[in-house]
Amino acid sequence: MNIPARKFVILALGAVLAVLAGASFDRSRRLREPVVLGPGIKEVRRLSAYFSGLRGTANDANVYVLEGAKAGGAVLVLGGSHPEEPATRLTAWILAERGEVDRGRMFVVPSANRSATTVTRPSGAYPATFAIPTPWGEQVFRMGDRWSNPLDQWPDPEVYIHFPSRQNLAFVDIRNLNRCWPGRPNGTLTEKTAHALTELIRRERVDLVIDLHEAELQYPVINTIVAHQKGQDLAAMASMLLSGDEFKIGVENSPPALRGLSHREIGDHTDAIPLLFETPEPFLDATRGRTDARLLLEGKDDFVVRAGRRGLLFEKIDEKGWPVDVRVGRHCSTLLTVLEVWSGDHPARAVSLRGIPRYAEVIAKGTGAFLRDPAKAGPGQLAFE
Amino acid sequence: MIVTIFYYLLVAFVAGLAAWNLWKSRRWQEEVLYVIVLIPFLLRLLRLK
Numbered sequence: 001m002n003i004p005a006r007k008f009v010i011l012a013l014g015a016v017l018a019v020l021a022g023a024s025f026d027r028s029r030r031l032r033e034p035v036v037l038g039p040g041i042k043e044v045r046r047l048s049a050y051f052s053g054l055r056g057t058a059n060d061a062n063v064y065v066l067e068g069a070k071a072g073g074a075v076l077v078l079g080g081s082h083p084e085e086p087a088t089r090l091t092a093w094i095l096a097e098r099g100e101v102d103r104g105r106m107f108v109v110p111s112a113n114r115s116a117t118t119v120t121r122p123s124g125a126y127p128a129t130f131a132i133p134t135p136w137g138e139q140v141f142r143m144g145d146r147w148s149n150p151l152d153q154w155p156d157p158e159v160y161i162h163f164p165s166r167q168n169l170a171f172v173d174i175r176n177l178n179r180c181w182p183g184r185p186n187g188t189l190t191e192k193t194a195h196a197l198t199e200l201i202r203r204e205r206v207d208l209v210i211d212l213h214e215a216e217l218q219y220p221v222i223n224t225i226v227a228h229q230k231g232q233d234l235a236a237m238a239s240m241l242l243s244g245d246e247f248k249i250g251v252e253n254s255p256p257a258l259r260g261l262s263h264r265e266i267g268d269h270t271d272a273i274p275l276l277f278e279t280p281e282p283f284l285d286a287t288r289g290r291t292d293a294r295l296l297l298e299g300k301d302d303f304v305v306r307a308g309r310r311g312l313l314f315e316k317i318d319e320k321g322w323p324v325d326v327r328v329g330r331h332c333s334t335l336l337t338v339l340e341v342w343s344g345d346h347p348a349r350a351v352s353l354r355g356i357p358r359y360a361e362v363i364a365k366g367t368g369a370f371l372r373d374p375a376k377a378g379p380g381q382l383a384f385e
Numbered sequence: 386m387i388v389t390i391f392y393y394l395l396v397a398f399v400a401g402l403a404a405w406n407l408w409k410s411r412r413w414q415e416e417v418l419y420v421i422v423l424i425p426f427l428l429r430l431l432r433l434k
Contacts, residue, residue, distance in 0.1 A: 006413055014420035021424060022433040151434060 028118075028128045033141055033385040035093060035110065036372035040066040040100035040355065044383050047109070050203060051196035053185055058115040058152045059193040062383055063200065064096040064108040066353075072104025073207040073349030075339065076200065076272070079110045081177045081262070083117040083144025085214035086130065086296060087279055087327035090141075092212065094332065094356060094370045103343075104351035107204060111385045113177040113193060117142045119149040130293040132324075134368030136375070143296070147175035153189040163187060165259040173260070178211070181265035201270045207349050208342060209274040211262040212331050214281035217304060217313040217322075224250040225334065226276040228267030234345070235275055238337045246333050246359045277334050279327040280315045287312075297324045329362030393430065400426035 001009070037044065045063040048055035079092030092110035099106065111117050120126035120143050131138040150156075153175055160174040161167070163184050173179035175190050183194025201209060208231075215222045227235035235251045242249050254263040254274075266274035282288060282304045283296045289303045300321030308317050336356060343350035357370055374382055400423060407419035428434065
């Protein structure tokens with residue numbers, strides 16, 4: 001083959017690859033994640049209702065408001081602070097689609113850092129999406145990443161100086177919502193997002209903030225509730241009840257010297273008690289094998305198991321792995337137990353929630369059993385993340 | 386806005402460099418490499434991201 005013909009063939013093959021890649025990017029951009037508004041939803045607001053600086057940005061997230069007939073306290077639940085931790089968004093989905101509040105109010109944000117749902121880890125070979133099986137088919141969700149999309153916030157600085165503590169943090173964490181609390185109105189997109197959520201907490205007189213997370217098994221803060229000092233008793237009681245009745249879960253104190261995290265800054269800068277829940281997600285471990293949707297959902301990985309045999313992990317893992325149903329079940333039960341303990345201790349600020357499955361039920365039926373079919377949603381009963 | 390314009394000019398410049406190198410190259414391995422390098426720059430110019 002002569003040289004011009006060879007170049008043409010190589011260019012043609014490149015064009016095929018470009019079309020395939022472009023089509024994949026386009027599909028990801030157009031993917032809409034439906035939320036069927038459950039019977040408990042009173043209203044769906046935007047985060048910009050609390051800080052107008054977010055209007056028109058990728059992070060003008062939906063806030064699902066559940067309100068009971070009886071007066072009580074208020075709780076804010078954050079999913080998707082790190083969207084690559086899918087049990088957090090799935091738990092928030094179940095709250096929005098199934099939850100009913102009898103007393104008090106609940107604010108649910110499934111995509112706290114929505115920008116981070118629109119990107120995956122560069123060079124991480126992450127799947128763009130994952131699908132949860134349900135009785136009516138599959139529901140597809142965006143995979144997401146830990147950090148805001150650099151298309152929405154760039155360039156990163158050499159060093160990230162946290163506001164207001166001025167503590168120096170890793171440069172990339174300027175796009176990490178859970179290093180940007182309490183945020184500021186004139187900061188980056190991620191700082192503005194934290195500021196809007198802080199304003200929500202203040203204006204709605206939120207008593208409890210639950211920040212849902214997942215962690216690699218090589219990270220010491222795992223299968224635990226991280227509590228600000230204001231919430232240590234609450235977290236300890238919930239931990240004892242859960243460890244006795246359902247599954248083992250620990251308590252960690254929020255370190256006063258580590259700034260920017262929800263469990264530190266929300267407690268220091270508002271009247272609310274922040275608690276952060278962690279479940280194990282082998283997908284995030286550095287020693288994992290193939291990084292695909294199967295690993296994300298089944299949580300099974302031979303390499304992570306081998307790391308465990310060598311004592312390199314802070315949580316046990318065996319061939320059964322850590323399936324997403326176990327992780328979602330843990331978050332549901334931990335939330336329900338925290339609310340029960342809080343409401344028992346503070347009757348005037350109680351929040352009573354029903355319609356949410358506990359740990360054993362999520363494992364028995366699967367997460368998908370608690371997602372509603374968007375095709376059967378009535379008029380005005382759908383929102384999109 | 387100005388930064389964005391400069392950004393796309395930079396992307397076009399690098400894409401042009403890759404295309405020029407592809408044209409000048411005489412080894413098929415390099416040609417494959419330049420085409421692979423070119424793809425993300427072309428997609429970015431087409432605003433597919």
